[in-house]
Amino acid sequence: xxxxxxxxxxxxxxDAAHKALHENPRxxxxxxxxxxxxxxLNLRLARPSRLVDVTGLSGLAEIRQxxxxxxxxxxxxxxxxxxxxxxxxxxxxxxxxxAGIAYRAVRNRGTIGGSLCHADPAADWVTAxxxxxxxxxxxxxxxxxxxxxxSGFMLGAYRxxxxxxxxxxxxxxxxxxxxxxxxxxxICRKVGEFADAIAGFVADPESRVCRVVFGxxxxxxxxxxxxxxxxxxxxxxxxxxxxxxxxRDSGLTLSDVKIHQLAIAHSRAVTEALSxx
Numbered sequence: 001x002x003x004x005x006x007x008x009x010x011x012x013x014x015d016a017a018h019k020a021l022h023e024n025p026r027x028x029x030x031x032x033x034x035x036x037x038x039x040x041l042n043l044r045l046a047r048p049s050r051l052v053d054v055t056g057l058s059g060l061a062e063i064r065q066x067x068x069x070x071x072x073x074x075x076x077x078x079x080x081x082x083x084x085x086x087x088x089x090x091x092x093x094x095x096x097x098x099a100g101i102a103y104r105a106v107r108n109r110g111t112i113g114g115s116l117c118h119a120d121p122a123a124d125w126v127t128a129x130x131x132x133x134x135x136x137x138x139x140x141x142x143x144x145x146x147x148x149x150x151s152g153f154m155l156g157a158y159r160x161x162x163x164x165x166x167x168x169x170x171x172x173x174x175x176x177x178x179x180x181x182x183x184x185x186x187i188c189r190k191v192g193e194f195a196d197a198i199a200g201f202v203a204d205p206e207s208r209v210c211r212v213v214f215g216x217x218x219x220x221x222x223x224x225x226x227x228x229x230x231x232x233x234x235x236x237x238x239x240x241x242x243x244x245x246x247x248r249d250s251g252l253t254l255s256d257v258k259i260h261q262l263a264i265a266h267s268r269a270v271t272e273a274l275s276x277x
Contacts, residue, residue, distance in 0.1 A: 074113025127215030131200030183269030
């Protein structure tokens with residue numbers, strides 16, 4: 001298959017990108033890496049009349065850090081994160097997640113911002129950034145900026161809370177203490193495929209943070225405060241039956257097979273984290 005005809009522009013600045021987007025917001029798509037959008041174009045699942053490529057914008061490829069946060073430009077590739085160019089907001093987690101995304105050829109071009117905005121329920125960064133409590137910085141065409149907590153960013157499969165004229169510029173990840181622990185586990189039929197089930201876990205006793213997140217649920221990640229409270233109180237991995245009960249009561253439409261996969265992924269993620277404690 002070949003895509004429907006479209007124009008493509010490579011603006012030299014974020015303002016120029018907004019201008020191109022403003023000219024025809026409903027018929028224009030932002031592309032950053034294109035590892036998900038490209039196949040959708042070829043299959044004609046997406047038929048924009050124009051693409052605006054922001055991958056080359058230098059401001060979106062920057063990596064900055066402060067005492068409290070690490071800021072990752074939206075056009076930073078998975079490979080750069082895998083290779084350790086991003087300072088650790090929590091030791092080892094970002095590199096681990098990046099290294100498990102598809103194949104190296106995909107990681108060389110795919111970007112963290114493109115992955116988040118594509119909002120595939122089975123995408124790694126959607127779950128990982130929710131577990132890390134990240135905040136997304138977006139900018140609109142008039143120069144206005146706002147912050148969107150990751151917990152409220154994804155509205156459903158391939159749907160986000162961004163407005164049509166907004167572009168994601170930065171992913172801000174809070175720094176965690178040296179005592180923080182994390183676990184991340186996904187179940188795939190084979191290496192490189194999207195996951196059938198994902199579980200992320202982050203706990204930091206100094207900042208009193210404990211998050212349990214389930215990904216690849218068919219929609220936005222499921223955050224379980226009930227399981228997080230239980231782990232924080234007991235310091236132990238919850239029994240599989242307890243996890244399955246939480247998933248059944250979550251309101252999501254999940255098959256028994258999916259529930260079992262998610263429960264196993266959760267158990268392994270938490271076990272991984274607590275075994276390093």
